[in-house]
Amino acid sequence: MSAEATTDERAGILLVDDMEDNLIALEAVLGSLNEPLVRARSGEEAMKALLRRQFALVLLDVRMPGMDGFETAANIKRLDQTKDVPIIFLTGAEDDSGYAFRGYATGAADYLTKPFDPWVLRAKVSVFLELHRKNQQLERLLAQDQAECGEVAARLAELEAELDAEGPPDREALRTRVQELRQLLGRGRG
Numbered sequence: 001m002s003a004e005a006t007t008d009e010r011a012g013i014l015l016v017d018d019m020e021d022n023l024i025a026l027e028a029v030l031g032s033l034n035e036p037l038v039r040a041r042s043g044e045e046a047m048k049a050l051l052r053r054q055f056a057l058v059l060l061d062v063r064m065p066g067m068d069g070f071e072t073a074a075n076i077k078r079l080d081q082t083k084d085v086p087i088i089f090l091t092g093a094e095d096d097s098g099y100a101f102r103g104y105a106t107g108a109a110d111y112l113t114k115p116f117d118p119w120v121l122r123a124k125v126s127v128f129l130e131l132h133r134k135n136q137q138l139e140r141l142l143a144q145d146q147a148e149c150g151e152v153a154a155r156l157a158e159l160e161a162e163l164d165a166e167g168p169p170d171r172e173a174l175r176t177r178v179q180e181l182r183q184l185l186g187r188g189r190g
Contacts, residue, residue: 011054011132012036013125016046016072017061017090022114026059026090029118030125043067047075050082056132057125060108062091062099073106086128088121090114152184 012035015026023039030037038055040046044067046058058076062069069089076082086109091099103111110124159177 010035011056011136012038013129014038014040014046014049014055014058016040016043016058016064016069018042018064019061022061022090029121033122033126033129035129043069043072043075046072050076050079050085055085057128058085058087059125060087060089062089062103070102070106073103073108077107086131088112088124088128090116148184152181155181155184 013030013033015023015030015037016039017023017026018041020041023041027037035056038049038053040049042064046060047067049055050058060069060072064072067075069091073087073089076085076087087107088110089103089108090112091103092114100111109128112121112124155177159181
């Protein structure tokens with residue numbers, strides 16, 4: 001994945017269903033969220049899309065020809081780059097607890113039967129989108145903190161080398177260097 005895809009807060013939602021009408025309905029329900037909606041008409045298409053870019057969430061139909069939703073979910077959870085992508089299963093299957101159990105067993109975050117309440121689906125999707133944004137924000141902060149720690153470590157190594165080379169330190173110069181390191185550590189914290 002490119003660095004841009006990794007930090008894109010609008011990673012989007014992957015809609016996976018073999019029925020055109022279902023994809024249209026999902027787009028109508030989720031369009032107001034102003035997030036990229038990407039369609040896949042099969043499990044195979046879904047896997048290709050997931051390997052091309054990052055998604056905040058996958059809405060996955062259970063019953064599809066070829067690779068069904070359960071097999072697709074298992075493949076998603078098997079890959080390092082996609083294993084943490086949340087999956088909400090959507091199915092038109094009768095209320096069969098065996099299907100729901102199987103969905104959760106393959107790593108689904110949720111399981112909804114069609115017809116679903118559009119408000120409930122939009123609310124659930126909104127929560128996952130917000131979690132994705134917060135996750136991206138935390139990853140950026142962690143990277144920034146790691147960079148700052150690396151800078152402090154480099155400065156400490158320089159200071160140690162200077163102390164070893166110069167013999168007894170000039171106390172005022174040492175105080176100045178320590179103050180610089182404290183300022184560097186305090187940057188961005190407040």
